[in-house]
Amino acid sequence: MLTLHDYFRSGASHRTRIALNLKGLVYQQVSHHLRKGEQRAPDYMTINPQGLVPSLVDGDHIITQSMAIIEYLDESYPETARLLPRDIAGRARVRAMSGVIACDTHPLNNLRVLAYLQDKLGADENQTKAWCHRWFQDSFPALEQMLKSGQTGLYCHGDEPSMVDICLAPQMASAKRFGFDATSFSEVCRVAANAAKLPAFQRAEPERQPDAE
Numbered sequence: 001m002l003t004l005h006d007y008f009r010s011g012a013s014h015r016t017r018i019a020l021n022l023k024g025l026v027y028q029q030v031s032h033h034l035r036k037g038e039q040r041a042p043d044y045m046t047i048n049p050q051g052l053v054p055s056l057v058d059g060d061h062i063i064t065q066s067m068a069i070i071e072y073l074d075e076s077y078p079e080t081a082r083l084l085p086r087d088i089a090g091r092a093r094v095r096a097m098s099g100v101i102a103c104d105t106h107p108l109n110n111l112r113v114l115a116y117l118q119d120k121l122g123a124d125e126n127q128t129k130a131w132c133h134r135w136f137q138d139s140f141p142a143l144e145q146m147l148k149s150g151q152t153g154l155y156c157h158g159d160e161p162s163m164v165d166i167c168l169a170p171q172m173a174s175a176k177r178f179g180f181d182a183t184s185f186s187e188v189c190r191v192a193a194n195a196a197k198l199p200a201f202q203r204a205e206p207e208r209q210p211d212a213e
Contacts, residue, residue: 002027008209011170012066021200031211
């Protein structure tokens with residue numbers, strides 16, 4: 001049995017749940033409430049020394065960092081849906097687009113950073129929202145241009161969902177939560193809407209998780 005240590009509103013956990021669902025894998029969830037600091041509990045720190053979610057336990061293996069987990073799942077369970085293309089150039093394209101979201105945008109808008117802005121630097125709600133919008137405005141135009149390619153299909157890369165679609169879904173949820181209007185980015189919205197129709201994506205949505213508040 002796979003065990004996923006996560007939190008319902010965590011974007012990184014969200015993308016990991018999508019990957020597990022696309023792979024058709026059965027897993028149990030252990031929730032760590034980030035706002036209550038449960039991810040810093042000593043027993044969990046032995047699993048993830050960073051005190052972050054998600055973490056995946058697969059037998060004797062513990063994998064942290066959502067992008068590493070996604071690639072681990074793709075390589076460990078190759079008989080089900082592929083999360084990265086088979087060809088080298090395709091994998092590079094998917095990783096590049098995924099990085100725009102998971103490396104260059106999401107970390108700037110996650111709970112740790114926003115808490116620091118508010119608690120240490122005194123940012124109010126409007127300033128925090130403006131901070132988030134700043135980084136959405138940086139990433140969405142870039143991703144829109146990257147999607148204007150013949151390699152884009154129903155989804156970000158071809159006609160099967162891949163790692164970049166997995167990353168995009170939580171980013172769209174985050175944009176909505178912070179009131180960012182992404183409708184002018186037609187390709188981004190189109191591929192995200194297609195992915196949102198898939199049961200694997202729907203079951204991973206934050207509000208559908210056992211620990212959702």
